[in-house]
Amino acid sequence: MRYADDDMIVSDKRAAEIAAISRQRLRYWEKTDLIKPDIEREISPRNVVRLYSLPRLVELVAASELRHQGVSLQHIRGIISHLRKQGYESPLREVCFALSGERVLFQHDDGSWEDSRRPFEGVMWQVIDLHAIRSRVRGRLERSEAHAGVIEKRRKVQASKPVFRGTRVPVEAVRGYLEAGKATSEILDAFPSLTEEDIRAAEASSSAVA
Numbered sequence: 001m002r003y004a005d006d007d008m009i010v011s012d013k014r015a016a017e018i019a020a021i022s023r024q025r026l027r028y029w030e031k032t033d034l035i036k037p038d039i040e041r042e043i044s045p046r047n048v049v050r051l052y053s054l055p056r057l058v059e060l061v062a063a064s065e066l067r068h069q070g071v072s073l074q075h076i077r078g079i080i081s082h083l084r085k086q087g088y089e090s091p092l093r094e095v096c097f098a099l100s101g102e103r104v105l106f107q108h109d110d111g112s113w114e115d116s117r118r119p120f121e122g123v124m125w126q127v128i129d130l131h132a133i134r135s136r137v138r139g140r141l142e143r144s145e146a147h148a149g150v151i152e153k154r155r156k157v158q159a160s161k162p163v164f165r166g167t168r169v170p171v172e173a174v175r176g177y178l179e180a181g182k183a184t185s186e187i188l189d190a191f192p193s194l195t196e197e198d199i200r201a202a203e204a205s206s207s208a209v210a
Contacts, residue, residue, distance in 0.1 A: 008054055009038065015052040019060035020068070026060070034077065035059050035092075059092040069099050079104065079116045149197030151205060162205070167193045174202040
């Protein structure tokens with residue numbers, strides 16, 4: 001059988017097996033409006049067909065995983081209610097969850113992480129960019145410590161304009177970032193081969209020029 005969006009749908013028995021929960025728990029979640037089947041049709045007083053689509057199965061598995069990790073049903077309901085108020089229609093399949101001890105964290109579309117026990121507080125930003133870190137480390141390994149913070153002019157390098165020793169980065173470029181109010185971390189992201197000593201040297205040279 002196929003559902004409207006061409007996702008496969010399964011019976012409640014199969015749904016319970018996939019979510020690793022009992023059919024009794026599945027029925028309880030339905031009765032308490034936690035997760036309801038996509039289709040519920042009464043064939044006879046003793047025969048009710050309940051079908052679950054792939055998106056609904058994702059919700060079931062997510063809820064089941066949270067329960068297996070010790071998160072209470074009340075806590076799960078609170079998380080769902082909180083996220084729905086923030087505009088999520090189906091939080092259990094729209095949000096990425098993570099567990100840290102007894103804490104349940106969830107990640108928003110903008111990359112921020114929120115603690116479910118402290119709604120709207122303690123939002124943590126995902127700022128660790130491993131690609132940028134690798135690039136910065138490689139760039140710095142190519143330079144000796146004696147090069148850091150040294151400004152020089154070299155023939156045929158950036159038209160003989162001042163650059164940081166061991167690089168082709170013009171001091172003028174970093175000055176532009178500083179004048180724009182950019183933080184040291186932002187400048188280092190833009191120029192992975194530079195160090196904090198280089199930034200300080202650029203600041204000092206700017207003061208000397210002024």
